[in-house]
Amino acid sequence: MISKKILTSVATSVALASISFTTIGQVIPEVGSQIQITQAATSAINDYINNNNIQPVSITNQEGTFSYWNGYENGVGKPEGVVIHETATPGATAQNEATYFNREWSNIYTYVHAFVDNTQILNIKNTDYTVWGAGPTANAKFIQVELCEVSSTDAFARSVANQAYYTASKLVQYNLPFTPGTTVLSHNDVSKRWGETTHTDPVGYFAKWGYSMDQFYDLVGKYYNQLKGNTNSGSTNNNSGNTNTNTNSNSITVNNPNGNYVPLVSMDGDSTRFTVNKVMNRALANKSPWYTDKIRVVDGVTYRRVATNEWVDQSYVI
Ligand SMILES: [Zn+2]
Numbered sequence: 001m002i003s004k005k006i007l008t009s010v011a012t013s014v015a016l017a018s019i020s021f022t023t024i025g026q027v028i029p030e031v032g033s034q035i036q037i038t039q040a041a042t043s044a045i046n047d048y049i050n051n052n053n054i055q056p057v058s059i060t061n062q063e064g065t066f067s068y069w070n071g072y073e074n075g076v077g078k079p080e081g082v083v084i085h086e087t088a089t090p091g092a093t094a095q096n097e098a099t100y101f102n103r104e105w106s107n108i109y110t111y112v113h114a115f116v117d118n119t120q121i122l123n124i125k126n127t128d129y130t131v132w133g134a135g136p137t138a139n140a141k142f143i144q145v146e147l148c149e150v151s152s153t154d155a156f157a158r159s160v161a162n163q164a165y166y167t168a169s170k171l172v173q174y175n176l177p178f179t180p181g182t183t184v185l186s187h188n189d190v191s192k193r194w195g196e197t198t199h200t201d202p203v204g205y206f207a208k209w210g211y212s213m214d215q216f217y218d219l220v221g222k223y224y225n226q227l228k229g230n231t232n233s234g235s236t237n238n239n240s241g242n243t244n245t246n247t248n249s250n251s252i253t254v255n256n257p258n259g260n261y262v263p264l265v266s267m268d269g270d271s272t273r274f275t276v277n278k279v280m281n282r283a284l285a286n287k288s289p290w291y292t293d294k295i296r297v298v299d300g301v302t303y304r305r306v307a308t309n310e311w312v313d314q315s316y317v318i
Pocket of ligand 1: 084085086133187199201
């Protein structure tokens, strides 16, 4: 029942997304001077998380038995992102999985950095070093986190909140931009891109709950921006290696050449009439990367959303 409803709304949002991506650079006002374009994938699970104020748990570090200490292809402490997995083992908790892999990794040649369920984020390998989760190419690049299978909607919502939070916190820890499909990707994406594994997780398990990677990305983006925090302290992020300055991307970098920080606005009203207000107590650091899930044009100015009701003028995007 849930999945039918979601499939319908996903189809709608995909259609909207493709419109916004192709036309945003050349928006032509139709009636009046306002057009609202929404590109976020609607999700009953993400709504459930928001409506019930579900908060992710904190990360538990419980170093396991994996005894290889190899750096990534860019070096120790230099992962390039996070691969999203799912265990395909119904009912096994994060602790169950950790116990099993700590015992069996040398026989089954598999190990990951973390297991996540609805109550725990269990990190079992220092993420400065590589593991064996998704074939040699991806292993040399990425942190790997497994989602445990649960049996209720509430547990699923809590588990993906935890996995998204873990993912976002690792991006922030290693000063990586959030670029869906590049710095965060599914094992399915890895299999398609490098052909070294045939696994398609977590796509099938997500679909059982009416969930998708795009919806998961929205959740990662929410935590990513929350963790980075809006700041006017001037702390700049070294964005080395990120060449993604495509304005149609969900990953944007902002800069204000005429000031010490990038201002934010909030909006009141609805799609018939938005009022734009300056946010006085928060701003974004210059040259800082952000995840954005919505584009809105008000009075001819394009804004990118970076928090529930905080928007940045597109002209600050570099
Ligand atoms: Zn996998």
